[in-house]
Amino acid sequence: MRHSGHLFRWWTAQGAAVLLLLSIVPAAGMAASAPVRAVEAAEVIGLRLGRHAGFLRLVFDLTAPPGYDARATGRRTFEVSLPHAALPPEGHAALADDPLAPDLVVRPAKGDGPLRFQVISRFDAFIRRTFILDPPRGGASPGNGPWRLVLDI
Known part of the structure; x- marks a missing residue:
């Protein structure tokens, strides 16, 4: 049993x-x-620079939510990588209409791989913070505003 x-x-x-x-x-x-669902490719449609008390704010306007990496590569240089983003068909010339202050030079980095921007500061600087702002809601065309990648330097 x-x-x-x-x-x-x-x-x-x-x-x-x-x-x-x-x-x-x-x-x-x-x-x-x-x-x-495929990741929607973002396109960089604008660059802006704002002066604030004690820091500069660099803003990338994009057509979709970006993935990004921002890091210092030297005392005055930074690299911003946007792995799933592209420049507009006109390339960097499309962004030339947005003049930046002489304190920062921003240009696409050369080489293969993801879209990268090299940021060069006139003075020693560091990245204070980075964040993404969603498109504004409730405007004239809700949901169609740009996504913003913001770097406080």
């Missing part, structure tokens, strides 16, 4: 494992077949 009870418990445990596996596999299959 003792042996048959042990066999029954073993069979029950194996059956429970099989039932659990059968319930998980279809759910995993449904999740795997769900469509994957």
